[in-house]
Amino acid sequence: MAQDHRPPIESGCPDGFQYMHPVMRKNYGDWDYHEHPRPGVLLHVAKNGDQIWTVRAGTQRILDVFTLRTLCDIGDKFADGYVRFTIRSNIEYMVADEAKVQPMIDALEAEGFVVGGTKNSVAMISHTQGWLHCDIPGTDASGVVKAMMDELIDEFKENNMPNRVHITTSCCQINCGGQGDIAINVQHTKPPKINHDLVSNVCERPSVVARCPVAAIRPALVNGKPSLEVDEKKCICCGACFPPCPPMQINDAEHSKLAVWVGGNHSNARGKPTFQKLVAAGIPNNPPRWPEATAIVKRILRAYKEDARDWERINDWVERVGWPRFFELTGLPFTKFHIDNWRGARRSLNSSTHIRF
Amino acid sequence: MADQHHDTPMLDELENGPWPSFISGIKRLRDKHDDTRINGMANDLLGQLEHSYETRKGYWKGGTVSVFGYGSGIIPRFSEVGSSFPESKEFHTLRVQPPAGNYYTTDMLRQLGDSWEKWGSGLVTFHGQTGNIMFIGTSTENTQHFFDEINEYGWDLGGAGPCVRTGMSCVGAARCEMSGLDEMKIHRTLLNNFTDDVHRPALPYKFKFKVSGCGNDCMNSIERSDFAIIGTWRDDMKVDQEEVKKFVARKGREYVIDNVITRCPTKALSLKDDDTMDVDNRNCVRCMHCMNVMVKALSPGDDQGATILIGGKRTLKIGDLMGTVVVPFMKLETEEDYEKLTEMAEETIDFWAENGLEHERCGEMVERIGLVNFLEGVGIEVDPNMVNDPRQSSYVRMDGWDEEAEKWFNRKAEEKAAS
Numbered sequence: 001m002a003q004d005h006r007p008p009i010e011s012g013c014p015d016g017f018q019y020m021h022p023v024m025r026k027n028y029g030d031w032d033y034h035e036h037p038r039p040g041v042l043l044h045v046a047k048n049g050d051q052i053w054t055v056r057a058g059t060q061r062i063l064d065v066f067t068l069r070t071l072c073d074i075g076d077k078f079a080d081g082y083v084r085f086t087i088r089s090n091i092e093y094m095v096a097d098e099a100k101v102q103p104m105i106d107a108l109e110a111e112g113f114v115v116g117g118t119k120n121s122v123a124m125i126s127h128t129q130g131w132l133h134c135d136i137p138g139t140d141a142s143g144v145v146k147a148m149m150d151e152l153i154d155e156f157k158e159n160n161m162p163n164r165v166h167i168t169t170s171c172c173q174i175n176c177g178g179q180g181d182i183a184i185n186v187q188h189t190k191p192p193k194i195n196h197d198l199v200s201n202v203c204e205r206p207s208v209v210a211r212c213p214v215a216a217i218r219p220a221l222v223n224g225k226p227s228l229e230v231d232e233k234k235c236i237c238c239g240a241c242f243p244p245c246p247p248m249q250i251n252d253a254e255h256s257k258l259a260v261w262v263g264g265n266h267s268n269a270r271g272k273p274t275f276q277k278l279v280a281a282g283i284p285n286n287p288p289r290w291p292e293a294t295a296i297v298k299r300i301l302r303a304y305k306e307d308a309r310d311w312e313r314i315n316d317w318v319e320r321v322g323w324p325r326f327f328e329l330t331g332l333p334f335t336k337f338h339i340d341n342w343r344g345a346r347r348s349l350n351s352s353t354h355i356r357f
Numbered sequence: 358m359a360d361q362h363h364d365t366p367m368l369d370e371l372e373n374g375p376w377p378s379f380i381s382g383i384k385r386l387r388d389k390h391d392d393t394r395i396n397g398m399a400n401d402l403l404g405q406l407e408h409s410y411e412t413r414k415g416y417w418k419g420g421t422v423s424v425f426g427y428g429s430g431i432i433p434r435f436s437e438v439g440s441s442f443p444e445s446k447e448f449h450t451l452r453v454q455p456p457a458g459n460y461y462t463t464d465m466l467r468q469l470g471d472s473w474e475k476w477g478s479g480l481v482t483f484h485g486q487t488g489n490i491m492f493i494g495t496s497t498e499n500t501q502h503f504f505d506e507i508n509e510y511g512w513d514l515g516g517a518g519p520c521v522r523t524g525m526s527c528v529g530a531a532r533c534e535m536s537g538l539d540e541m542k543i544h545r546t547l548l549n550n551f552t553d554d555v556h557r558p559a560l561p562y563k564f565k566f567k568v569s570g571c572g573n574d575c576m577n578s579i580e581r582s583d584f585a586i587i588g589t590w591r592d593d594m595k596v597d598q599e600e601v602k603k604f605v606a607r608k609g610r611e612y613v614i615d616n617v618i619t620r621c622p623t624k625a626l627s628l629k630d631d632d633t634m635d636v637d638n639r640n641c642v643r644c645m646h647c648m649n650v651m652v653k654a655l656s657p658g659d660d661q662g663a664t665i666l667i668g669g670k671r672t673l674k675i676g677d678l679m680g681t682v683v684v685p686f687m688k689l690e691t692e693e694d695y696e697k698l699t700e701m702a703e704e705t706i707d708f709w710a711e712n713g714l715e716h717e718r719c720g721e722m723v724e725r726i727g728l729v730n731f732l733e734g735v736g737i738e739v740d741p742n743m744v745n746d747p748r749q750s751s752y753v754r755m756d757g758w759d760e761e762a763e764k765w766f767n768r769k770a771e772e773k774a775a776s
């Protein structure tokens with residue numbers, strides 16, 4: 001009964017100052033410049049000369065309590081008990097004393113964590129939930145990321161790229177993983193299979209119809225029962241009908257594929273922010289190590305590293321050399337699917353004689 | 358005790374290679390944890406995950422679970438193959454709001470870890486892309502116990518479903534010289550003003566605030582939040598000419614010309630013959646590039662504030678949208694300034710709550726009704742900074758032109774008088 005329950009304390013977002021390293025607290029808003037002494041390490045200098053050293057490490061993101069405690073032990077031993085996490089789920093330790101930096105790196109590496117992810121590295125892949133937890137995933141983002149980071153670990157630990165590279169993965173087309181210089185996302189390639197016996201019990205039909213971005217869903221009577229039907233010619237296989245109506249099964253062991261997109265850049269540096277563009281699709285969803293997807297990512301990274309100039313992000317590079325050259329340098333096929341036909345597509349068509357030979 | 362370990366030949370493959378493995382972590386819970394509830398749960402979770410790897414399908418379905426008093430904050434998960442994997446058949450995630458900037462003491466992490474070990478699976482992620490700490494995997498009953506325990510020592514749930522979601526902020530003023538804002542204060546002022554809307558989903562769809570201290574936008578605010586607050590400045594960039602000279606001496610003129618001067622999007626920079634730098638500040642668009650390269654020599658100006666953009670989101674349903682500038686510059690110093698920001702957020706959410714369709718993000722509504730209707734709805738004047746280009750299509754009724762032109766001139770005159 002309600003009375004037996006403890007009412008929640010609606011405290012909202014906690015005050016972070018209580019958890020912040022004292023040197024950061026003291027110099028809040030008063031930083032002067034930073035340096036990058038080595039990959040994985042940042043030095044920030046305040047206007048009054050105070051210094052703070054940050055060591056950044058990649059982890060398995062999904063932490064078990066044992067691993068969490070190991071990370072805490074390292075923080076207690078070397079970093080006065082203060083840590084923070086980055087948007088890409090790396091852990092950062094801050095210290096005011098340079099002498100602690102190398103021992104802390106050694107301790108992290110001894111426990112199997114990977115120091116790096118700063119400046120011109122391939123940063124940790126930001127990703128979503130996948131088979132471990134989401135209810136609509138076409139693949140296991142955590143698995144794809146683990147397999148891929150195994151192969152990109154040297155790029156994480158070093159600073160060999162022209163500029164930073166942010167990779168994201170998403171386990172469905174909804175794309176919770178977000179924009180990336182390279183994004184690896186699931187792409188469904190077949191319309192949903194409808195289990196008509198369940199629709200009338202489980203789905204609120206008008207809201208499912210409303211959810212479809214291309215109006216491909218119609219109410220229908222199937223075997224005398226109210227159900228839904230899909231105009232398969234219109235359907236773009238986005239999967240948006242699945243969450244409100246699970247009998248519209250979109251995931252398919254065979255036909256849920258991976259696709260790779262490039263050139264998403266959230267920063268305003270140089271150009272305005274950009275969205276990612278399709279470069280490769282039809283890549284098999286091949287657990288446990290997804291070698292085909294990794295091979296394509298590595299191919300793109302190689303071309304970028306060889307051809308781009310300092311400070312060019314992937315989108316800057318492609319803008320300079322042009323898309324035909326991108327496909328040439330990466331050896332990826334250009335198909336009719338690369339030509340946008342969504343609303344506003346004309347914006348993406350070339351109406352000039354600007355052509356490189 | 359999990360007497361019988363599920364065979365996991367495919368997952369075992371993910372223990373190979375040098376990157377830390379989440380599978381090894383789950384196995385540690387299965388093999389080394391002394392609580393039979395936890396190791397049983399880990400075993401069956403591995404079993405179901407292996408089944409997913411074999412069949413290339415997911416087996417979780419949603420439901421409704423929440424803690425007493427809230428309607429939101431839990432992602433309920435029930436297994437569709439629970440009869441084969443009974444100990445993880447309920448595996449809900451709690452979304453817990455972190456402090457802005459994601460700072461922790463190890464003491465606090467340990468305390469959270471201990472509570473989660475007591476009531477949950479022992480698996481946790483710092484943080485999901487929406488910004489929450491995700492405590493992954495517990496039963497319906499323990500969801501309440503865990504929440505009660507951590508809520509007592511200062512933690513609260515974030516949003517899930519059609520509500521205001523947990524915000525995100527960059528490290529900003531705490532460690533970054535580029536920051537033009539008090540990200541923590543903005544974040545907490547906004548989020549905590551909408552606590553009721555975080556906990557009780559009653560909006561058309563999700564609504565996200567993200568704060569970045571400068572145009573580098575480390576939080577992806579423009580692309581990934583409905584309400585993006587980005588730090589900027591409007592006086593002149595600061596140039597330390599001695600440091601410029603040192604930089605040129607170290608890197609060479611060619612490097613500086615190729616990587617700084619010619620990369621400025623508005624051609625606002627020039628390198629002088631005496632190796633000093635000239636900035637055409639009226640044309641600098643605060644893109645941050647030159648400052649990112651010449652960290653010591655160039656810095657943001659002193660008259661700092663925020664640019665606000667509305668309506669960023671990812672793919673569903675009409676495709677990706679970037680936020681659109683609605684406030685080119687807003688001072689955020691005094692309490693009054695903060696009140697103005699909060700009011701603007703309230704107006705935005707109220708207008709969208711009234712006019713948005715079910716499951717329609719704020720940006721999609723703006724796209725459907727047009728920016729001008731939105732601006733009129735929330736009481737913001739038009740500004741040329743809101744567009745890349747003025748209208749191209751001549752198919753429009755313009756019978757109110759004279760009144761609108763007069764409004765503009767009046768506004769300009771008022772601004773002039775005030776300055």
Ligand code: HEM
Pocket residue numbers: 127128129133134135136174175176177178243432484485486487488565581670671672673674
């Ligand atoms: C019902 C199923 C859904 C579940 C369980 C779900 C779950 C999640 C989770 C767990 C995250 C954080 C990802 C992570 O870091 O692990 C996330 C983020 C996100 N989700 Fe979903 N999601 C669902 C549906 C959707 C839908 C329908 C959309 C459509 C627009 C969507 C858009 C997003 C976006 C844009 C983010 C990233 C937000 C940010 O960057 O702040 N999700 N979702």
Ligand code: SF4
Pocket residue numbers: 128129130134135136137138170171172173174175176177
């Ligand atoms: S990308 Fe899709 S499958 Fe993955 S977490 Fe988001 S909604 Fe779920």
Ligand code: SF4
Pocket residue numbers: 191192211212213214215216217230234235236237238239240241242250
């Ligand atoms: S998959 Fe997408 S396009 Fe196809 S019917 Fe469902 S909602 Fe419509």
Ligand code: SF4
Pocket residue numbers: 527528529530533534535536537569570571572573574575576
């Ligand atoms: S967004 Fe700007 S202020 Fe914030 S951390 Fe990034 S560079 Fe620093």
Ligand code: SF4
Pocket residue numbers: 270620621622623624625626636640641642643644645646647648
């Ligand atoms: S901040 Fe950007 S726009 Fe301004 S001068 Fe530097 S490079 Fe040019």
